[in-house]
Amino acid sequence: xxxxxxxxxxxxxxxxxxxxxxxxxxxxxxxxxxxxxxxxxxxxxxxxxxxxxxxxxxxxxxxxxxxxxxxxxxxxxxxxxxxxxxxxxxxxxxxxxxxxxxxxxxxxxxxxxxxxxxxxxxxxxxxxxxxxxxxxxxxxxxxxxxxxxxxxxxxxxxxxxxxxxxxxxxxxxxxxxxxxxxxxxxxxxxxxxxxxxxxxxxxxxxxxxxxxxxxxxxxxxxxxxxxxxxxxxxxxxxxxxxxxxxxxxxxxxxxxxxxxxxxxxxxxx
Amino acid sequence: xxxxxxxxxxxxxxxxxxxxxxxxxxxxxxxxxxxxxxxxxxxxxxxxxxxxxxxxxxxxxxxxxxxxxxxxxxxxxxxxxxxxxxxxxxxxxxxxxxxxxxxxxxxxxxxxxxxxxxxxxxxxxxxxxxxxxxxxxxxxxxxxxxxxxxxxxxxxxxxxxxxxxxxxxxxxxxxxxxxxxxxxxxxxxxxxxxxxxxxxxxxxxxxxxxxxxxxxxxxxxxxxxxxxxxxxxxxxxxxxxxxxxxxxxxxxxxxx
Ligand SMILES: Nc1ncnc2c1ncn2[C@@H]1O[C@H](COP(=O)(O)OP(=O)(O)OP(=O)(O)O)[C@@H](O)[C@H]1O
Ligand SMILES: [Mg+2]
Numbered sequence: 001x002x003x004x005x006x007x008x009x010x011x012x013x014x015x016x017x018x019x020x021x022x023x024x025x026x027x028x029x030x031x032x033x034x035x036x037x038x039x040x041x042x043x044x045x046x047x048x049x050x051x052x053x054x055x056x057x058x059x060x061x062x063x064x065x066x067x068x069x070x071x072x073x074x075x076x077x078x079x080x081x082x083x084x085x086x087x088x089x090x091x092x093x094x095x096x097x098x099x100x101x102x103x104x105x106x107x108x109x110x111x112x113x114x115x116x117x118x119x120x121x122x123x124x125x126x127x128x129x130x131x132x133x134x135x136x137x138x139x140x141x142x143x144x145x146x147x148x149x150x151x152x153x154x155x156x157x158x159x160x161x162x163x164x165x166x167x168x169x170x171x172x173x174x175x176x177x178x179x180x181x182x183x184x185x186x187x188x189x190x191x192x193x194x195x196x197x198x199x200x201x202x203x204x205x206x207x208x209x210x211x212x213x214x215x216x217x218x219x220x221x222x223x224x225x226x227x228x229x230x231x232x233x234x235x236x237x238x239x240x241x242x243x244x245x246x247x248x249x250x251x252x253x254x255x256x257x258x259x260x261x262x263x264x265x266x267x268x269x
Numbered sequence: 270x271x272x273x274x275x276x277x278x279x280x281x282x283x284x285x286x287x288x289x290x291x292x293x294x295x296x297x298x299x300x301x302x303x304x305x306x307x308x309x310x311x312x313x314x315x316x317x318x319x320x321x322x323x324x325x326x327x328x329x330x331x332x333x334x335x336x337x338x339x340x341x342x343x344x345x346x347x348x349x350x351x352x353x354x355x356x357x358x359x360x361x362x363x364x365x366x367x368x369x370x371x372x373x374x375x376x377x378x379x380x381x382x383x384x385x386x387x388x389x390x391x392x393x394x395x396x397x398x399x400x401x402x403x404x405x406x407x408x409x410x411x412x413x414x415x416x417x418x419x420x421x422x423x424x425x426x427x428x429x430x431x432x433x434x435x436x437x438x439x440x441x442x443x444x445x446x447x448x449x450x451x452x453x454x455x456x457x458x459x460x461x462x463x464x465x466x467x468x469x470x471x472x473x474x475x476x477x478x479x480x481x482x483x484x485x486x487x488x489x490x491x492x493x494x495x496x497x498x499x500x501x502x503x504x505x506x507x508x509x510x511x512x513x514x515x516x517x518x519x520x521x522x523x524x525x
Contacts, residue, residue: 073366074366075362075366095368098367098368099368101366107358109358109362109363110358111358111360113285113288118284122277123363125274126274126364126367126369127368128274128368174367
């Protein structure tokens with residue numbers, strides 16, 4: 001058994017599989033009366049993510065990034081295939097997985113009638129984090145992201161970017177070893193975004209495993225050890241940013257992204 | 270069941286009730302306004318041999334038990350609003366990614382709603398008292414009245430959940446909840462005497478049994494009276510079915 005690096009609650013991974021996450025031929029097909037045409041949101045994806053890795057999930061709108069994350073954190077069931085988080089099967093051991101993960105959803109999900117501190121405290125309590133730990137982390141995170149001044153105001157009064165920052169902090173309050181960040185920096189101004197990058201980078205030093213989706217390709221290039229590029233629910237490329245840049249003879253990751261995600265359109269798909 | 274989680278949830282729900290003006294209005298001001306209106310309108314109209322209890326006194330005296338019951342039914346509204354609002358904001362999903370269990374989640378709703386039911390009883394009680402209402406019951410009877418209200422709050426949660434299941438958004442929920450509240454207020458609250466055929470319809474609604482039992486209890490009927498206990502048994506069954514049915518249906522059809 002591998003002990004995770006998390007200090008607060010001795011969270012334990014489910015097997016001695018070195019992968020924090022493993023996805024095997026995952027499929028999610030939406031069909032039914034609400035859907036006019038069958039949607040293959042995720043169409044046979046396989047990849048694995050090492051412990052302590054920051055892994056970028058890139059792809060155009062509707063590529064299947066959020067769907068993949070939702071399957072991994074148990075919000076929806078896959079149609080086919082297997083997914084493991086912390087060595088646990090999402091279909092069988094979801095309760096164990098929930099102890100290991102922190103999730104920053106694509107849409108900021110915080111209580112508008114609570115202030116930042118109350119929001120963070122509430123979710124800390126759901127994770128059974130000790131009161132002193134909650135207080136210490138709350139102050140540290142708020143300070144790091146520059147949200148301290150507004151932290152006693154109700155979230156209703158927050159700007160879009162401030163809500164996103166709070167959304168991110170809430171995901172981290174339990175000091176989870178595995179973190180899902182679904183477009184965490186949308187709507188942040190360039191300065192705050194860079195602060196947030198630094199913040200996410202500092203999590204890597206604590207040996208956290210992070211799954212990050214973003215449309216800011218330079219963000220992925222700066223932060224991620226490896227990225228996967230998906231389109232139409234299929235994995236079309238995976239590797240280190242540098243590797244991919246070399247492979248496609250591009251000047252940066254964004255160019256790689258444009259080259260390979262545009263290909264389908266050019267080829268007349 | 271972890272205490273830390275339950276406490277956090279109850280605290281959250283209480284804050285939601287206090288800080289969101291609409292819910293505060295519904296759970297506190299609406300019962301106050303209703304009781305005041307009825308008291309001022311019917312408090313001085315004295316009747317003899319009125320209603321099924323053959324009471325002599327003001328019409329308001331006859332109405333008070335129903336006012337308690339109606340106030341507790343209003344709780345369906347904040348439940349419906351908070352579930353549809355939280356769903357729309359992605360908060361139910363977010364909570365679903367934490368280790369909290371469904372039992373802890375619903376348990377906390379039961380606790381906070383029962384607390385609110387007690388507060389409402391006290392408020393409606395004080396106002397009716399100020400308006401001249403004097404219950405004729407013993408302490409044991411009044412205590413049992415609290416039990417009825419607390420059991421009934423399960424129904425209110427259930428109606429709230431059913432509303433949130435049907436409603437696509439909080440706005441719709443605010444309207445749809447009246448499908449559950451209005452018929453009960455009209456046909457089962459016992460605010461006024463109804464013809465027997467109409468009353469029969471009311472007997473298929475949980476509110477009827479609260480109102481019926483409270484009328485008995487506040488009129489000094491002995492606790493040995495079987496009708497009170499039948500009321501309680503039927504109310505418990507109704508409330509459990511509506512509460513559990515609400516949870517199941519919301520889980521199945523309402524979460525998306
Ligand atoms: N509940 C649903 N019912 C039907 N189709 C759905 C549902 N949820 C998602 N989809 C479809 O699945 C596909 C993938 O959606 P997903 O949200 O995973 O994309 P994404 O990569 O996160 O996109 P974005 O970058 O815009 O967030 C889209 O075509 C979307 O329309
Ligand atoms: Mg998405």
